[in-house]
Amino acid sequence: MSNNRTIALIYSEQDDAMIEGGIKGWVSNFHKFLSTLMYQITRENPEIKLINESEFSAAELDDYSVIISVITSNLAKEKALMKALNAHGKEMKDQGRLVADGVSRFFKVLKRPYDPDGVLPELEDLLTYDFYLVDPLTGDPQEFTRFFGSDAERSYWMKLVDMAYDINHVLHAKDISEGGSYETIPREKTVYLASTGVDMVIQRDIIKRELIRHGYKVLPDHSLPKEVKALDRMVRDDLDRCRLSIHLVGEDYGYKPRGSELSVVDIQNRVASDHTYQMVEKNKEAKDGEKKPFSRLIWVSPDLKNVTERQKIFIEDLKSDAAALEEAEVLQISLQELKTIIREELVTGGRFNTKRDIKGLGQEKKDDKTKMIYLIADKRDVDDIDDIQSYLKDQGFNVVSPSYEGDLVDLRYIHQENLRRCDASIIYFGKATEDWIKTKLQDLLKAPGFGREKPLTAKAVYFRGEKDVDMEHYKKNKAMVLGNNGGSFNPEHLKPFLTKIES
The missing domain is CATH 3.40.50.2300 (Response regulator)
Structure with a gap:
């Protein structure tokens, strides 16, 4: 892998067709916006090289510090190209070069819904960067053909900024041999931020960005398995590494993995509930210095309108389950207020661990017999x-x-x-x-x-x-x-x- 900080942007020409109204193609706009952001972040103006299917060369892949691939059905038709990308991903993974300080050097970009695992199986664990919206009512994907406006600013641009910072992190990451790794972040600074339904994606991105900005590691940092047993194992493994789990619940129940009648959103909540019970019991037996606090926050959007009966039952089950757990709490407050609660939960080391002198709370009188x-x-x-x-x-x-x-x-x-x-x-x-x-x-x-x-x-x-x-x-x-x-x-x-x- 090269250290020259050149970035490859691999795409299909069909995905860069001119947009209605004479606007440059989707990939060209993506390239322009990303280049601008990278300069604003780094002040170094790293080169982002556009490479379509006719210009692609497998022999040159090692020349790039970062590889971005806009994966669509059009690009997937290029069998030799996809095979070369997959083989290169395997080689990087085998040599320990795929991940730099906790962030992958290979970025999977989706301009519309597409499952890339079939064409890039060696990279299936990597998260995708989804540059599209899904209508929560109809489930229909909405590809961006205009890049300015409220929806675009909240989704397209926020995701693009996140991606630019991730690329910058890779470009300036230390080699593992030099010491200093993202993986060394302790459990107390690690948070499980559960995958959500389509209507909560933007809210999840906001919370994730806030946590990372304050130095927290956010899991899952990989794509969730699409088979229920593998999903269950992975969620349990991730929760073991975390101090807190956060679950955002909206109107969308979420997709169901293979082999399950429950959605990914539901499964993550159930596994986290089970994990909370287990941690409470373990902490009862542990000595003071060996206790591992774990708590769970479930945020239900206060703006629910079009809620199905299935989702109503799910939300009621969440509330009932949380009521029985000392370290679980259901909140139906604004997103800004949720960020405040998360900050308290993490900074104080637990919501019940502090004694504070607060205006409006009288002093407790132990000898007062008044009920x-x-x-x-x-x-x-x-x-x-x-x-x-x-x-x-x-x-x-x-x-x-x-x-x-x-x-x-x-x-x-x-x-x-x-x-x-x-x-x-x-x-x-x-x-x-x-x-x-x-x-x-x-x-x-x-x-x-x-x-x-x-x-x-x-x-x-x-x-x-x-x-x-x-x-x-x-x-x-x-x-x-x-x-x-x-x-x-x-x-x-x-x-x-x-x-x-x-x-």
């Missing part, structure tokens, strides 16, 4: 809980509520501390959605994971106004149902709850 009731309400209902709060205080209880203003990480910490400290809890069901109520019920189930040492003496959901809900769900969660359909507060509504606290 604490945590009255949980959505921000929209904060003015409607005054009557309940006042009545409970008049009865001699210490009543606390969530904080609504301030940093998200602090608000989350206050909520978890209130769950840990309280003797009983009421969730107020007014203007909030039933999904929000269910999430808070799950938080009560997970309170032991926040360091709670004693069981709740009572938990209840207070209904204000008529609600069309499945009451069996609340019975299964052993939550008392208070209030009535009339809407106005009556102290009698709280009598069963207070009786249970005092019993």
Whole structure:
């Protein structure tokens, strides 16, 4: 492999046909944009040599530091060319030259959906760079014929920038013999960012970019196997190397690998759930210095609209599973807020490992015998809980509520501390959605994971106004149902709850 920092861009002429409106071909535009980005990043202007099928020479492949191939059905028809690329990939792999400091020297670019594994089996483990969109409603691929606009800027350009930085990383990578390898990044700085459905690809790229920017290694750093057993093994192996797994869930259930009725998105979540259980049990037995913290964050997009019944069931299963795991959490917040939570999870070494002095959280008084009731309400209902709060205080209880203003990480910490400290809890069901109520019920189930040492003496959901809900769900969660359909507060509504606290 050459050290002259020349880059080969191999393509089929048919994929560079002039685009409608007299615009240069797809490959020509890709070459121009990538060349510009490489100069902006390196200030060295490395040569990117365009090589079509008629100009290709297998003997020259060793002259290039990086090889980019725009793989399409057109290029795949060039049997001799593909055979030479595959053989060169095998040679590089056998000689330990394929990967430079954690990044492959061979870049597989897809301008439209195409499975390159059949023509490049020696390179099937390498990730592809997908420069197209998939309509999440129809599943139809959308090839870019215009390179400026909101969708292009968010997908095409973000992917191109990522690729340019990866190429720059390869060009400036140390040889393994010189020491210093990406593979030496410790477990505490390694994150599993699960593969997603087509509607979450952009969001995943944003999170991945953020993690890499802060010095974290992101797995999987290879293409996922298309057969279920191999996929299962690979996900388990990757999770063993990670401190945290992140799963982004949207409207698309995802594709199903061979031999499975479950999607890749679903399988990764199930394997991560199993791994979390195993790590929790191992850490219970391990000595303090030998514990290996592992946690799992599941982000459900707050913008779900066209959700199939299959996806609804999948999301409900995720929430139920996470409720039973101390180190798993389902979040339905903005992407920006998710980035904040991820940062806290990684920087603090675990969401429950710190004790902080935060405005809005009173000091815990160990000798105070006053019973604490945590009255949980959505921000929209904060003015409607005054009557309940006042009545409970008049009865001699210490009543606390969530904080609504301030940093998200602090608000989350206050909520978890209130769950840990309280003797009983009421969730107020007014203007909030039933999904929000269910999430808070799950938080009560997970309170032991926040360091709670004693069981709740009572938990209840207070209904204000008529609600069309499945009451069996609340019975299964052993939550008392208070209030009535009339809407106005009556102290009698709280009598069963207070009786249970005092019993």
